[in-house]
Amino acid sequence: MSPPDTDLLHSLSAELSERLKDLLDQALLGMIRPNSASQFAQHAPELENFREAITHSDAKDDMDFLRNFREFVPTTNYEPYRPYIAKFFATPCKESDVKNMFAPGLPYCLAVSSMTSGKSAKTFPTYRPAPHLLHHPLYLSFPHSEGSTLSPSSLGLWQVLTVECEDGQSSKVLPVCAVTVGFQRMQMNWEVEHDKDRIDLWVPGKTDPFAISLVKSYRAFFILNALFALSDRRVATIRFLFASVFVNFLQYVEEEWPLLVDCIEKGIIPDMENVDHVRESLEKHFTANPLRAAELREIGPPGIQGWAVRVWPDLKMFIGITGGSSAASVPKVTHVLGPSVTMQAPCYGSSECFIGLPYYNGDPNTDFKVLPVDGVIEFLDVHSDEPFERVLSAWELVGGGHYEPVLTTRSGLWRYRIGDVVTVKGFAPDDGLPVINYLHRRNGGLEMAFGVTACTESQLTNAIVSASKRSIGQIIDFTIVGDERDTPITYGYLVEIGGEVGEDAKMAIEQTFEDLMANNEFRVAFWQGRARKPTIRLVKKGTFTEYRRQKCDKTNISMGQVKVPIILSDSTSKEWFLQRVIMEL
Structure with missing residues (x-):
């Protein structure tokens, strides 16, 4: 299915520019005013000039406050935050030491980066948004679907931290996990302490019972997800964060096809490593289905074009990142899905911040509308020859320009650089917000012996x-x-x-x-x-x-x-x- 012609504006009118400025000013104020009282904002050397400017201006004047932010807050990287984040990992970790660290109160979790570069993990405290924002589409990891959704959810935790409360008698648990895991737990109101109590849970509309999300073996996790998904003929949506991981899933299906079909026919959970703790719960949800097994045997394992819609006749949508490192997997994915299945990206963002959602009046695989929900996004012109990098607001961008996003987030990052390069495709006609395409990492090229990073x-x-x-x-x-x-x-x-x-x-x-x-x-x-x-x-x-x-x-x-x-x-x-x-x- 070809995407519709875009309705994007090439530039902003004076009126739309002013409306966009008002929108982003209010969003930015809603984040930096409460976060300016945080431990980081009150003590970080990087914000010293900002603090000084505030003391010499009218603290209640919103325009003064924003002017001081834009003039005196520099861009930052991870290093200024590192010593403050380290306090969450101290033993013991006292509530008084970490409360209001980056935003009011305690974070819900610490989001851990994916470590794609091979370097050590970075963690970012993630605070619970206001109730009316928590179910914003930007945060939803489980899409709404008329039929079943194949969306493997790993709720495994990197670590669980204990924070000793100020009363000296109680403690709070702080999970360290992927940001998508953290928001899924928030939306379902699932606390770590009660994971064992919900082991028999099966959320309606999902192909995988909750117990599978607690399996830590990579192979067993995907085989179990395949087992339950193949047994469900009603799948209408497939969602993987990366298209390349869906290809891994298909490889397991192909390798274990006889086993999977046999288990569906007999209603048994296969013997695999590290599943004994959830076996009983999974067996309660899995029954023999000889008719489905016979249907699958006739179709055969992945290989033919449109295999997925033969297995799941109601399949309409695939959601997954198809750019960046996943781009090479796209031909395989489209071959398996067939031409009738629509593809779109889930969102654009990082462990630090959710940035934008697919823009549907364009190409929903590559076009993302920047939304000031999880953070307010500013930009650096990557081709600027100015001696000092000037941070640009969204209304200052030029269509076709190449920029690095700079994040000021609800969870307390201040003009944080993520190192991506995006291009501005245009501006949404309703509110002027920029629609961007991700290009590449700013410093992601291979340093060759000829002394330059030649190719992006x-x-x-x-x-x-x-x-x-x-x-x-x-x-x-x-x-x-x-x-x-x-x-x-x-x-x-x-x-x-x-x-x-x-x-x-x-x-x-x-x-x-x-x-x-x-x-x-x-x-x-x-x-x-x-x-x-x-x-x-x-x-x-x-x-x-x-x-x-x-x-x-x-x-x-x-x-x-x-x-x-x-x-x-x-x-x-x-x-x-x-x-x-x-x-x-």
Whole structure:
């Protein structure tokens, strides 16, 4: 289904610009006024000039307050927050030490980053929004659907912190988890202490009973989700955070197809590792269904185009991120879904802040309308040659410009840089809010021996995706390492494909090279002898699923949040991938 023509404005009228300014001013005030009394705002050196300015102005004047924010609050990264966040991990952790740390009260949870870059995890205190905001579409992880929804939910926790209350007699539990897990628990009003009490729960409309969300084995988690989803013919919506994780799910379905169908026929839960604690609960919900098993046997495992709609005739929607590191998985996903299933992204954001929702009068896979709900987003012009970076408000943006989002959030981040690069596609005609496309990480390129970050992640991704369509075959996933087997160093693609290698696969090197040569920096470096053609090596089937499984098991991060970096810099992971190479093109 082709997306509708966009109705976006190329620029803002004076009237719409003023309305947008009023909207964002009120949203920003609603966040920074209460958060200005936090421990961080009162003591962080980075906000000293802001505090000083406030003392010399009318504290009750909203315009003065906003003017001081925009003039005296600098951009920040994670480092200023680190010592304050560390107090939550102290033993003992006293309520008086962490109360009002970044926003009023105590956070509901600490959101943990996905560690895509291979670096240590970052955590961000997440405070409960006002009740009227909690069920805003920006926060919803479980979409509404007329039929059943296949949306595997891992409610596993990274850690559980104990905060000793001020009365000295009681304590509070503070989970450390993925931000999506935290909001799902908030929306359902699920406290960690009562997880065992709801182990028999099955939320209406979901294919997976609650007990599956407590399974910590990556393989068992997805096989159990497949078992219950395949037995349910009424699935109308499939939701995975990343399209690439849905491909992992399909691999498990394909590998375990005879087992899954046999279990559906007999009504049994298969023997797997780390499921004994939920087996009894799952068995209560699972009954023999010989007719469904016979239907599935006739259809067969994933492979044919439109397999998903044969298995689930009511399937209408796939929700998942199809850009960035998941872009290579899109051909596989669209092949399995078939042309009748609509695809859209869930949202655009990060562990720090939910930023925008799909813009439906455009392409809902790539167009996101920036919403001032979880935070107010400002921007840095990535091509600016000003000596000091000037933070731009949304009404100052130019259509087609490239910007880095800067977040001031409800949970107490102040002009925080996330390192993404987005382009402004236009402005919504009803309220003037910008509609953006994600491009790549600002510093995500591979530092080559020729001294520059020549190609962006999006350019590197587009090159291999294009080559796969023309010659390699259907890509499951890929990553890039520095190939130092010859000089100079070059981009070394490590690719997993599904099915047979294309007859013209050897052409992929030249095709990828031609695409990269469109980048001026790479082209100049090549002609100067500081770069060479990229290399492409194929890894054995299941490599990327196994990588995600190992990473998830080691780190305890949410099953659906594990993603593979486009640029793989971690030496241990690089060596692990190289050991699984089966062919070089």
